[in-house]
Amino acid sequence: MLGVVFRAYVKAAEHVLSDLPGGPRGYQVLSAAVDDRPRNQVAIGQELGVDRTILTYLIDDLEKQDLVTRRPDPADRRSRLIVATDRGRSAWQAHRDALRRAETHVLRALPEGDVTVFRDLLQRIACDAQTRDPLKDLCEVVQPTS
Amino acid sequence: MLGVVFRAYVKAAEHVLSDLPGGPRGYQVLSAAVDDRPRNQVAIGQELGVDRTILTYLIDDLEKQDLVTRRPDPADRRSRLIVATDRGRSAWQAHRDALRRAETHVLRALPEGDVTVFRDLLQRIACDAQTRDPLKDLCEVVQPTS
DNA sequence: TATTGTTATACTCTATAACTATA
DNA sequence: TATAGTTATAGAGTATAACAATA
Numbered sequence: 483m484l485g486v487v488f489r490a491y492v493k494a495a496e497h498v499l500s501d502l503p504g505g506p507r508g509y510q511v512l513s514a515a516v517d518d519r520p521r522n523q524v525a526i527g528q529e530l531g532v533d534r535t536i537l538t539y540l541i542d543d544l545e546k547q548d549l550v551t552r553r554p555d556p557a558d559r560r561s562r563l564i565v566a567t568d569r570g571r572s573a574w575q576a577h578r579d580a581l582r583r584a585e586t587h588v589l590r591a592l593p594e595g596d597v598t599v600f601r602d603l604l605q606r607i608a609c610d611a612q613t614r615d616p617l618k619d620l621c622e623v624v625q626p627t628s
Numbered sequence: 629m630l631g632v633v634f635r636a637y638v639k640a641a642e643h644v645l646s647d648l649p650g651g652p653r654g655y656q657v658l659s660a661a662v663d664d665r666p667r668n669q670v671a672i673g674q675e676l677g678v679d680r681t682i683l684t685y686l687i688d689d690l691e692k693q694d695l696v697t698r699r700p701d702p703a704d705r706r707s708r709l710i711v712a713t714d715r716g717r718s719a720w721q722a723h724r725d726a727l728r729r730a731e732t733h734v735l736r737a738l739p740e741g742d743v744t745v746f747r748d749l750l751q752r753i754a755c756d757a758q759t760r761d762p763l764k765d766l767c768e769v770v771q772p773t774s
Numbered sequence: 775t776a777t778t779g780t781t782a783t784a785c786t787c788t789a790t791a792a793c794t795a796t797a
Numbered sequence: 798t799a800t801a802g803t804t805a806t807a808g809a810g811t812a813t814a815a816c817a818a819t820a
Contacts, residue, residue: 483747483754488634490757524801533789538803552802560796560801591756592749600749601629603742608629610737611636670778679812684780698779706778706819 487588494584499577503543507532509577511540515550515566516574522561549573633734640730645723649689653678655723657686661696661712662720668707695719 495506502508507530514526523541527534541564544550549570555561566574589597641652648654653676660672669687673680687710690696695716701707712720735743 483750484634484637486754486757487750488630490753491630522801534802535790535804536788555801558797558801562802588757589753591752596749596752599745600753603738603746603749604629604633606737606742607636607735607746608632611632611734668778680779681781681813682811701778704778704820708779 491585491588494588495581498580498584502573502577503547503549504540508540508544509574509581511537511544511564512549512566512570512574512577515544515564516571520553520563520565522555522558522563524561526564544570637731637734640734641727644726644730648719648723649693649695650686654686654690655720655727657683657690657710658695658712658716658720658723661690661710662717666699666709666711668701668704668709670707672710690716 492506499505499509502512504511510530511526514521514529521529523534523537527537532540541550541552545552547569548567550564550566552562553565555563589600592600638652645651645655648658650657656676657672660667660675667675669680669683673683678686687696687698691698693715694713696710696712698708699711701709735746738746
């Protein structure tokens with residue numbers, strides 16, 4: 483069920499973000515670039531769980547469309563801070579809104595109150611999954627003879 | 629949040645099913661093979677949303693480990709029905725149980741009652757997503773000027 | 775002519791390794 | 798010596814096209 487729902491959301495998100503370079507991933511990078519505290523490519527890569535070599539191509543494409551720029555980091559001349567341009571900022575806002583509508587659309591089977599409950603439960607699971615290492619203590623659990 | 633939870637589940641599932649050829653996908657094929665009504669490769673492919681060319685390799689690997697067999701279809705000599713062997717059946721049961729424990733583990737942040745609520749909400753969303761074409765009516769929703 | 779399963783090929787995505795420039 | 802970013806190359810996974818057998 484989780485897979486079905488996730489795929490439905492991904493499909494909707496891919497559709498909504500298809501005109502952005504890199505699709506959903508490009509949107510995530512753009513989100514990081516819009517943020518107040520600009521980060522370099524390594525930081526964004528860790529945050530998104532993608533390799534830094536992939537980010538090079540991705541940011542190349544975003545930069546070609548004038549959505550983000552590589553700004554030199556005053557503190558470290560090796561590092562480039564990724565910041566959104568004005569075009570990137572408005573593109574991000576438009577896509578964020580479209581994404582929200584798509585999300586509502588995926589959850590349309592639930593009445594409004596249940597959507598809130600679902601979000602709350604999902605957040606508790608997600609927080610728990612992020613704080614702990616998912617595999618570390620799983621090994622003990624899955625063994626039939628524990 | 630959906631992505632975080634889904635990835636946590638996938639990671640746990642991959643770990644639990646890693647000794648099966650094809651990992652989670654191999655398990656899904658095995659599940660179809662265990663079913664009472666055996667299907668051919670095209671039917672399984674449609675059910676799982678994978679290409680039939682991939683199934684050829686996947687079933688090759690499962691057959692090599694004596695988990696499933698290609699049985700001739702008495703109704704159509706072109707078609708091969710995929711059925712689980714005895715080994716495949718017991719392997720499936722063991723992995724199904726391990727998967728259930730892994731699932732419980734992912735949801736361990738929720739008290740038992742909330743797990744039931746979460747499952748129920750998820751099922752309603754999933755059913756809705758499966759019955760309708762996710763993209764068909766999405767186009768009208770995401771347009772800012774509708 | 776269409777369909778099932780197979781095979782070979784090509785493509786996409788991602789990771790690995792080597793390189794430059796800085797620290 | 799280690800790190801940020803880039804580039805080229807290699808690999809996994811997947812899809813496309815052609816094929817034989819059958820409907």
